[in-house]
Amino acid sequence: MAKLPLEGIRVIDICVVWAGPYADQLLADYGAEVIKVESIQRFPAATRGILARPPKELLSGMGPLGRGYPDMEPGERPWNRAAFHNVNARNKLSCTMDLTRPKGLEMFKKLIQKSDVFLENNACGYMDKLGVGYPVVSQWNPNLIMLSAPGYGVSGPHKNYVGFGNAIQAKCGYNWLRGYPDSFPGTTSITTWLDPISGAAILFAIVMALRYRKQTGKGQFIEFAQAENLMCTYGEALVDYTMNGRVRQTLGNHHTSAAPHNAYRCTGTDDWIAITVFNDEQWQKLCRAMGEPAWCKDEKFTDSLSRYKNQDELDRNIEAWTSGLDKYWLFHHLQRAGVPAGPLMNERDTFMDPHVRDRKFFEEAYQAECGTHLYPGMAFKMTETPGRIRKGPCRLGEDNEYVYKTILGASDEEYAELEKEEHIGMDYIGL
Numbered sequence: 001m002a003k004l005p006l007e008g009i010r011v012i013d014i015c016v017v018w019a020g021p022y023a024d025q026l027l028a029d030y031g032a033e034v035i036k037v038e039s040i041q042r043f044p045a046a047t048r049g050i051l052a053r054p055p056k057e058l059l060s061g062m063g064p065l066g067r068g069y070p071d072m073e074p075g076e077r078p079w080n081r082a083a084f085h086n087v088n089a090r091n092k093l094s095c096t097m098d099l100t101r102p103k104g105l106e107m108f109k110k111l112i113q114k115s116d117v118f119l120e121n122n123a124c125g126y127m128d129k130l131g132v133g134y135p136v137v138s139q140w141n142p143n144l145i146m147l148s149a150p151g152y153g154v155s156g157p158h159k160n161y162v163g164f165g166n167a168i169q170a171k172c173g174y175n176w177l178r179g180y181p182d183s184f185p186g187t188t189s190i191t192t193w194l195d196p197i198s199g200a201a202i203l204f205a206i207v208m209a210l211r212y213r214k215q216t217g218k219g220q221f222i223e224f225a226q227a228e229n230l231m232c233t234y235g236e237a238l239v240d241y242t243m244n245g246r247v248r249q250t251l252g253n254h255h256t257s258a259a260p261h262n263a264y265r266c267t268g269t270d271d272w273i274a275i276t277v278f279n280d281e282q283w284q285k286l287c288r289a290m291g292e293p294a295w296c297k298d299e300k301f302t303d304s305l306s307r308y309k310n311q312d313e314l315d316r317n318i319e320a321w322t323s324g325l326d327k328y329w330l331f332h333h334l335q336r337a338g339v340p341a342g343p344l345m346n347e348r349d350t351f352m353d354p355h356v357r358d359r360k361f362f363e364e365a366y367q368a369e370c371g372t373h374l375y376p377g378m379a380f381k382m383t384e385t386p387g388r389i390r391k392g393p394c395r396l397g398e399d400n401e402y403v404y405k406t407i408l409g410a411s412d413e414e415y416a417e418l419e420k421e422e423h424i425g426m427d428y429i430g431l
Contacts (some may be wrong), residue, residue: 255276
């Protein structure tokens with residue numbers, strides 16, 4: 001098999017929740033040796049599950065963080081079975097160190113000296129408190145690339161504010177833009193767009209820094225403010241304000257210019273079809289696909305502007321047609337007619353989708369404590385260096401011996417002493 005593009009690059013990961021773990025998953029998928037440095041002294045809530053040992057009777061009411069255990073069973077070590085962690089943990093290694101003690105810090109220093117990238121997405125200043133901020137680690141390894149991805153960056157009056165993705169999104173105006181005109185923002189569902197787009201952009205930033213280092217031999221620090229990366233994805237709303245002083249109102253499923261643009265009920269239980277029309281040509285195709293009902297000729301729908309002004313009535317008319325039809329039949333019927341449309345899919349629909357199955361997107365992976373399951377596969381395909389799931393989700397501390405003895409050169413006696421001092425282990429202390 002061809003050598004993967006990032007083989008030979010070692011990444012040290014002190015990442016939490018989703019954005020950082022997704023970024024280093026992408027690095028690992030394409031060959032980087034990603035080593036998660038974890039501590040058995042404290043459980044990282046919302047990273048390896050919401051609770052270290054969630055009561056089984058509460059799992060059904062805890063949402064995805066609680067439900068995502070094989071057979072709804074937390075098991076002996078729930079932190080190795082949590083779907084929220086495991087979906088972004090393939091192809092990685094895990095070792096345990098306690099950086100709050102001198103010996104753990106000493107081991108971490110040796111690891112940094114043998115590495116290329118250090119990636120973390122904790123609250124601003126947390127790495128400095130641990131004694132592993134960039135001014136320190138760059139002295140240990142001048143060629144190191146370090147990326148820190150706090151919510152709001154490492155400068156400015158809000159740099160020390162903390163929050164998960166949805167809180168940061170709200171502060172950036174994203175949740176406002178996602179709302180519905182007839183409801184208040186509290187009814188908007190949690191869709192944490194911040195994390196995956198941060199992960200993808202972090203990958204890009206690190207690859208650019210690796211390219212720069214190859215050209216110059218120099219490492220560097222990358223400040224990645226997740227809030228600022230998020231705001232780049234809806235810049236047209238921000239620029240509209242700077243140009244026109246106009247604050248965009250909540251749109252729900254509507255669009256700034258397309259009409260119709262919505263999800264329409266179909267037959268079945270909670271089945272829907274999404275339909276978009278951007279111009280008169282697509283509108284005529286939709287009218288023909290619907291059988292040219294008389295209401296299509298109403299002057300309220302004759303051109304794009306008229307349809308946009310009367311889209312609530314337009315939506316009701318379209319849904320009167322779709323509500324008696326199957327969403328998959330509509331999908332194929334409208335696509336053949338040249339109308340942009342697609343069925344709204346849940347997880348089961350996506351997994352069973354013939355297109356996804358034909359492309360073999362889902363890949364099988366094994367992990368000793370949760371068994372063999374299918375996982376989402378590669379984010380993109382490369383003809384010469386295709387990534388794949390080479391190793392199942394990493395268990396807490398499962399690669400301690402390799403990291404300490406092979407990479408750091410610890411003797412059997414030193415390793416045993418670190419185990420005794422509770423730097424090394426596969427279980428959280430006291431849990």
